[in-house]
Amino acid sequence: MARxxxxxxxxxxxFFGFQRQGETRTVQLEIENALRVIGWVGQSITAAGRTDTGVHASGQVIAFDFEWKHSEETLKNALNANLPExxxxxxVKVANEVFHPRFEAISRCYHYRIYCQPTRNPLRDRYAWRVWPSVSLQDLQLAAKELIGTHNFAAFGLPPKKGGNTIRTIYEADWSSYQEDFLFRVKANAFLYHMVRKIVFLQVKIAQGVWTVDQLREGIYHQVDQLPGLAIPNGLELVQVQYQNKNFDE
Incomplete structure (x- = not known):
């Protein structure tokens, strides 16, 4: 048996999010079904993060124990043959027997995409939030700078457990743009529930002149209630989870 x-x-x-919810279609359910086809008899996989309905991932990390007698590459191919498109x-790699993808993660990185057009684009809306009135890169970057550092983000999301710790450290927060497209990249030790979508919403409203940077600072540096607004899930993507000496590029 190996992990x-x-x-x-x-x-x-x-998908209705990552986490299994009975027979509702979730990412976890599809992966566990594919594992059972190739002989897995475990109860549950673990994951670095439980993404919401509509949220995408290119770097989600999961773990499971499995009695597998072939190579990691063969396991990857076997799973892909039984997973939906x-x-x-x-x-795939063998980890140590106590590895946990969530509790051992030292950072997570998300991307959020927006595009600025006066009318919707059905080909874009699956992976981005249409924002109008338009915004400027300079205004978005000005707001993003305020997020970096260790702060109490209680106004920006909920902890995994009621009454839990809401202090998080954001290492990187920056916007880039190409024509009408904007990409927000944020990296932190961990995130509260809905935290990325809320800070994206607030930055966009600041760039549109609806909110001010001072109101963002108020949420970061003072104990205030949950700030309003939430960006849609479609634009959000979990792109990387990092570990101490346990990353796939090592």
């Missing part, structure tokens, strides 16, 4: 560390990608559009295994 496997697996990197997966999925289009979250047709909107889920794929990208890398």
């Amino acid at each position: 496997y560390q697996v990197k997966i990608a999925y289009d979250g559009s047709e 909107d889920v794929a295994v990208h890398a």
Whole structure:
């Protein structure tokens, strides 16, 4: 019996989130079904993060114990042969027997995509949030700078357990753009529930002149209630989970 560390990608559009919910279609259910086809008899896989309905991933990490007598590459291929088209295994390796993808993660990185057009684009809306009135890169970057550091983000999301710790450290927060497209990249030790979508929403409203940077600072540096607003899930993607000496590129 070995514990496997697996990197997966999925289009979250047709899933009701990652976590198993009975027979409702979730990413976890599809992966566990594919594992059972090839002989897995475990109860549950573990994951670095439980993404919401509509949220995508290119760097989600899962783990499970499995009595597998073939190579990691063969396991990857066997899983992909039994997974639906909107889920794929990208890398497999044997981990130590106590590895946990969530509790051992030292950072997570998310991307969020927006595009600025006066009318919707059905070909874009699956993976991005249409924003109008338009915004400027300079205004978005000005807001993003305020997020970096260790702060109490209680106004920006909920902890995994009621009354839990809401202090998080954001290492990187930056916007880039190409024509009407904007990409937000944020990296932190961990995130609260809905935290990325809320800070994206607030930055966009600041760039549109609806909110001010001072109001963002108020949420970061003072104990205030949950700030309003939430960006849609479609634009959000979990792109990387990092570990101490346990990454796939090592």
